Amino acid sequence: MSDVTRAEICVAACADLFAGAGETLASPMGLVPSLGARLARLTTEPDLLVSDGEAFLLTPESTVEGWLPYRKVFDVVAHGRRHVVMGANQVDRFGNQNISAIGDHARPTRQLLGFRGAPGNTINHRTSYWVPKHGTRVFVEKVDVVSGVGYDRAVGPFHDIHRVVTNLAVLDFATPDHAMRLVSVHPGVSVDEVQQQTSFPLVAGNVTETRLPTDEELELIRTRLDPDAKRDREVRS
Amino acid sequence: MRDKRMTADEVVGGIKDGMTVGIGGWGSRRKPMALVKALLRTKTKDLTIVSYGGPDVGLLCAAGKVRKLVYGFVSLDTIAYDPWFKQARETGAIDVLELDEGMFQIGLKAAAHRLPFLPIRAGLGSDVLRYAPEIRTVHSPYDDGEELVAMPALKLDVALVHLNRADKHGNAQYLGPDPYFDDLFCLAADRRYVSCERIVEQFDGPPQTLLLNRMMVDGVVEAPGGAGFTSCVPDYPRDEQRQREYAAAAGDLEQWPDFYERFLG
Numbered sequence: 001m002s003d004v005t006r007a008e009i010c011v012a013a014c015a016d017l018f019a020g021a022g023e024t025l026a027s028p029m030g031l032v033p034s035l036g037a038r039l040a041r042l043t044t045e046p047d048l049l050v051s052d053g054e055a056f057l058l059t060p061e062s063t064v065e066g067w068l069p070y071r072k073v074f075d076v077v078a079h080g081r082r083h084v085v086m087g088a089n090q091v092d093r094f095g096n097q098n099i100s101a102i103g104d105h106a107r108p109t110r111q112l113l114g115f116r117g118a119p120g121n122t123i124n125h126r127t128s129y130w131v132p133k134h135g136t137r138v139f140v141e142k143v144d145v146v147s148g149v150g151y152d153r154a155v156g157p158f159h160d161i162h163r164v165v166t167n168l169a170v171l172d173f174a175t176p177d178h179a180m181r182l183v184s185v186h187p188g189v190s191v192d193e194v195q196q197q198t199s200f201p202l203v204a205g206n207v208t209e210t211r212l213p214t215d216e217e218l219e220l221i222r223t224r225l226d227p228d229a230k231r232d233r234e235v236r237s
Numbered sequence: 238m239r240d241k242r243m244t245a246d247e248v249v250g251g252i253k254d255g256m257t258v259g260i261g262g263w264g265s266r267r268k269p270m271a272l273v274k275a276l277l278r279t280k281t282k283d284l285t286i287v288s289y290g291g292p293d294v295g296l297l298c299a300a301g302k303v304r305k306l307v308y309g310f311v312s313l314d315t316i317a318y319d320p321w322f323k324q325a326r327e328t329g330a331i332d333v334l335e336l337d338e339g340m341f342q343i344g345l346k347a348a349a350h351r352l353p354f355l356p357i358r359a360g361l362g363s364d365v366l367r368y369a370p371e372i373r374t375v376h377s378p379y380d381d382g383e384e385l386v387a388m389p390a391l392k393l394d395v396a397l398v399h400l401n402r403a404d405k406h407g408n409a410q411y412l413g414p415d416p417y418f419d420d421l422f423c424l425a426a427d428r429r430y431v432s433c434e435r436i437v438e439q440f441d442g443p444p445q446t447l448l449l450n451r452m453m454v455d456g457v458v459e460a461p462g463g464a465g466f467t468s469c470v471p472d473y474p475r476d477e478q479r480q481r482e483y484a485a486a487a488g489d490l491e492q493w494p495d496f497y498e499r500f501l502g
Contacts, residue, residue, distance in 0.1 A: 054414055054415065055414035055415040056414060067414075069414065069415035069416060069417070070263060070338075070415060070417060070418070071342065071416070071417075071418060074338070074339045074342055077339060077359075078339070078357075078358070100335065100364070101326070105335075105364070105368050106329070106368075107326075107327070107328075107329040108326055108327055109327065110323075110327065111318070111322065111323045111326035111327055112318070113310045113311070113312055113317065113318070114290075114308055114309055114310035114311060114335050115309060115310070115336060115337050115338075115363070115365055116309060116310045116337075116338055117309070117337060117339060117359075118337070118363070119337040119340070119359050119360050119361075119362070119363035119365050120338065120339040120340070120357075120358070120359030120360070122362075122363070123358045123359060123360075123361050123362060123363075124358060124359070145364050146362070146363050146364040146367075147363060147364070148363070149361070149362035149363050153362040153363075154362060155361045155362045155384070156358055156361060156362075156383070158358075159362075
């Protein structure tokens with residue numbers, strides 16, 4: 001299938017986040033990760049549990065298969081069978097994430113959402129991040145407020161920051177000191193470009209090209225999951 | 238059985254300067270806006286507000302009612318940030334205890350169970366504890382010895398919640414998909430008030446939708462449309478148009494007085 005958009009590549013990269021997840025609750029924040037979770041459910045990960053973002057677990061046919069109000073989400077967080085894909089106003093080389101505030105927390109220059117569930121998510125179960133606009137203001141040397149906990153501050157037995165998917169690349173922390181590593185660049189993106197858009201040096205040894213979605217995946221994305229192509233507004237090609 | 242019907246003004250008449258007030262709902266969902274409006278009309282000040290925050294927080298900040306805010310987030314859901322909350326934070330107008338959402342829940346639960354604290358992992362390693370040094374950790378007394386956050390009880394003087402149906406005795410029912418944490422807010426508070434869309438003689442629907450029973454409630458206010466522009470499904474969805482008006486007016490000092498007058502009715 002021709003004319004694959006950058007957004008579609010990102011959706012497939014987000015689907016790949018859930019490889020091997022099995023009967024795990026996928027909690028994607030944002031459109032592209034949501035499409036990725038639902039794509040994984042329809043293809044490689046049929047056992048994945050996907051919520052409607054409110055209180056219900058839905059099958060691919062949108063029938064209700066479970067009830068998961070916020071209080072029960074917190075139970076799943078503590079229980080650990082969950083993979084959250086959160087946004088990040090800032091993220092640093094060890095995967096610390098900030099969605100709380102920019103500047104001094106006592107009197108921020110820009111108040112954001114607050115800690116939300118980031119501290120609990122990152123200490124309890126697998127966490128990935130989705131950054132639709134990869135740039136030096138997001139990928140910072142040091143986050144202003146640590147909401148999601150990175151590898152240099154990780155405590156407890158369940159900390160697991162998996163990957164960061166952006167509009168330019170896929171990154172992970174599979175290095176000896178868990179510093180961020182460039183895994184793959186999306187087709188048409190260079191390693192230099194990703195580095196230029198990142199405020200700290202990336203580990204960039206064996207960088208590959210992010211895979212294209214398969215014909216089956218493209219068909220599902222375009223006709224079933226997102227027929228109005230809202231994904232192309234979250235990520236421009 | 239006692240008839241606990243009251244007016245919104247009677248409810249807020251019992252809220253004194255400096256009290257800690259928990260507000261139910263979540264974000265811009267099923268907020269007890271009729272009770273919040275009544276509170277806005279009073280001269281009460283220096284409140285500590287405990288909320289999974291939505292426009293309730295923004296409005297109370299706008300009115301200068303808040304001395305301290307305890308929250309995990311403040312958001313209007315379809316609009317990411319509440320402008321009045323942002324302004325209050327960015328001008329340093331309020332003290333805050335910013336928590337992880339799960340810490341918030343376990344803090345209410347500790348209060349509900351009359352415990353000084355409950356342990357939780359959430360918060361470890363993050364800046365929650367850096368900005369809230371009053372929150373301490375404990376070590377498991379068992380062989381694992383794991384360090385955990387000792388989340389202190391979030392004790393409330395007053396809880397304000399809004400449900401779909403209630404009877405005059407204080408039994409109350411939610412008909413939407415999510416109870417949120419309204420039962421916990423009531424159990425964590427000394428005085429508990431529920432507003433509802435309609436007071437009924439008998440409840441329809443499965444009994445497990447009866448979230449609150451009368452020993453958890455001190456006063457019932459019939460307030461149709463009492464969640465304001467926040468959602469109260471299935472009675473009504475969020476009024477996105479009015480929420481946009483709120484957010485636009487909140488970001489514009491010239492528009493605000495007019496909006497605020499209309500909002501208070």
